[in-house]
Amino acid sequence: MEYKFLESKRKEEFDIVCQKHPNAPRSFLLKTDLLRRGLAPTEPAMKRLQDPYYEHCPEVLFQWHHADRTTDYKVPGPFCFNDGTCVWFILSPPPYDPYTLDLINDEFWILSDGEPLEEVHFFKKPEYYDKMTTSGVPMQKVANLGGPDMFYFCQSRHCHSWSEGLQCKFCDMDYNAKHQMKMGRGFKIRITPDEIYETTCEALKEKGRWRFMFLTGGADPREKFERELEINISLIKAITKAGKEILGVDRLPLNIIMTPLEEEQNRRLFDAGISGLGNYIEVWDKEKWKLTCPGKEKNIGYDKWIEKTLKAVDIFGKGNVVCGFVPGIEMAPPPYGFTDIDEAVNSSLTGYDFLLKNGVIPVGSNWSVMPGTEFFKMGATPPPLEFYAKLDIGRYELMKKHEIGILAHQWYYKHQPLAGHVDWLRLL
Amino acid sequence: MKISLELKGLLEDPESVKLLTTTDKDGVPHTVLKGSLAALDEDFLAYVELFEGSRSQKNMLHNLWFKKLVTIAVCKGGLAYQIKGEPYRFIIEGALRDSFFKEVWKRMPEANPSGVWLIRPKEVIDESYETQLKKEQDRINYSIWFQYLGRP
Numbered sequence A: 001m002e003y004k005f006l007e008s009k010r011k012e013e014f015d016i017v018c019q020k021h022p023n024a025p026r027s028f029l030l031k032t033d034l035l036r037r038g039l040a041p042t043e044p045a046m047k048r049l050q051d052p053y054y055e056h057c058p059e060v061l062f063q064w065h066h067a068d069r070t071t072d073y074k075v076p077g078p079f080c081f082n083d084g085t086c087v088w089f090i091l092s093p094p095p096y097d098p099y100t101l102d103l104i105n106d107e108f109w110i111l112s113d114g115e116p117l118e119e120v121h122f123f124k125k126p127e128y129y130d131k132m133t134t135s136g137v138p139m140q141k142v143a144n145l146g147g148p149d150m151f152y153f154c155q156s157r158h159c160h161s162w163s164e165g166l167q168c169k170f171c172d173m174d175y176n177a178k179h180q181m182k183m184g185r186g187f188k189i190r191i192t193p194d195e196i197y198e199t200t201c202e203a204l205k206e207k208g209r210w211r212f213m214f215l216t217g218g219a220d221p222r223e224k225f226e227r228e229l230e231i232n233i234s235l236i237k238a239i240t241k242a243g244k245e246i247l248g249v250d251r252l253p254l255n256i257i258m259t260p261l262e263e264e265q266n267r268r269l270f271d272a273g274i275s276g277l278g279n280y281i282e283v284w285d286k287e288k289w290k291l292t293c294p295g296k297e298k299n300i301g302y303d304k305w306i307e308k309t310l311k312a313v314d315i316f317g318k319g320n321v322v323c324g325f326v327p328g329i330e331m332a333p334p335p336y337g338f339t340d341i342d343e344a345v346n347s348s349l350t351g352y353d354f355l356l357k358n359g360v361i362p363v364g365s366n367w368s369v370m371p372g373t374e375f376f377k378m379g380a381t382p383p384p385l386e387f388y389a390k391l392d393i394g395r396y397e398l399m400k401k402h403e404i405g406i407l408a409h410q411w412y413y414k415h416q417p418l419a420g421h422v423d424w425l426r427l428l
Numbered sequence B: 001m002k003i004s005l006e007l008k009g010l011l012e013d014p015e016s017v018k019l020l021t022t023t024d025k026d027g028v029p030h031t032v033l034k035g036s037l038a039a040l041d042e043d044f045l046a047y048v049e050l051f052e053g054s055r056s057q058k059n060m061l062h063n064l065w066f067k068k069l070v071t072i073a074v075c076k077g078g079l080a081y082q083i084k085g086e087p088y089r090f091i092i093e094g095a096l097r098d099s100f101f102k103e104v105w106k107r108m109p110e111a112n113p114s115g116v117w118l119i120r121p122k123e124v125i126d127e128s129y130e131t132q133l134k135k136e137q138d139r140i141n142y143s144i145w146f147q148y149l150g151r152p
């Protein structure tokens, strides 16, 4: 029977999937469903969340919500369950049949049809968040909290694929930048080495809090990505300099998500201070990839993408190169996705298996159908919860098969509130 | 179930021995020494888990998810307690995590602890020799039936 998201009932679907997978910790499935269906916070919960103790998401990079956020209320980014599972705060409109965030005895809880499912905890605002760079940029717009012990930088909120209308069909990058500016929340499109240096210095002064950071942003294919690489290297050097000055270390636990590069370019990234590399292919099926990521197809091509990603292991080492996916787009509207759950799951698992065999770890953030994306315009809706359960369990089995010696510990459960595969690693 | 002042003091004593027993999915117990174990207040015990991949960590998660109790034993000299408790929360961020980590880093600056576990006591058993002895002696006809004859 064809799955119709908008006609499916949250509680019924969740209970069925939990029953089908009794060995899957319920919190993993709940996280996945929270990312898929999103949240509808009550007024008292939202009011409590305005407390300046809490981190409020600066909404740089992607919006993640299923509808444009136009309210004045500030919303947080990541939060966690009692077992430490981290989840991203995604707002959803009523047709998504979202979960409720409410207060019970003054504590935050996730509820489903009035039934309290999980107590949740929001993170404290990093100490650097309210400080300003010398150039007058709020530091929270330079480095954003991504999890309890990690922050990330978005070096550019503009991707060149958008200029040509070749953006990936699930991506809202340029739309989000414009939306945030329209709402008076935007600040900068690009950040400078000085801004990133000053912000990293301030962040690292909060000693004992951090253990992972990454750099990402829009792609710039000009001069074979050399321009983008040069800018990134200047930013990496600024971050590394801050690490040296504040902590006395030569290298920080720094990852970058970028287009696959030539060997010599990767070497420069490594030498500048990058220890983990992410080349995000997004979807494994070649034909669907060409349709979904036309910019990537034009500037690199599917086979080259994989070839270069595998080659990067020679420089960064096994387990330090990750290949990112957008779990869920395997079931985007045809011809972009499959209609059959098993076909969709197996397509990705084939890719994961191949990558793991070659020392590359499949990672990524679950698909969020965001306004401004091509998929959103097509009226796409999230895939069934069963799809994610099968995919994450399948990936967990593959990780077991390929042994823990190549785990991507850079992307662990505290660093990825937007996907479930990291949580399964806790069981390995 | 409240944590008494005596038990709190025993947990704070650096000479106390503190053990944690968890169980895996097959019910197999696993016992480890937990030096950082302390009473947070009357309602919660807390300790630092040093490793993400330790057997205790996996068992604690399993015991949290599937609502299984864990056991803590603490003793020094004639004083001893056993606490049956439920894993309540794994804290990965915030003031409590910071203060526990700070203590760890004083002794082990190279450590990268994974987080702080909170355990809610459900039952506290006084295992002190004197208390147990008294219990035993309260049994009917203890002096008749429970004495080893001819003990040295």
Ligand code: SF4
Pocket: A159, A160, A161, A162, A166, A167, A168, A171, A172, A173, A217, A218, A219, A295
């Ligand atoms: S490469 Fe694709 S996913 Fe990345 S920013 Fe550009 S359009 Fe978005």
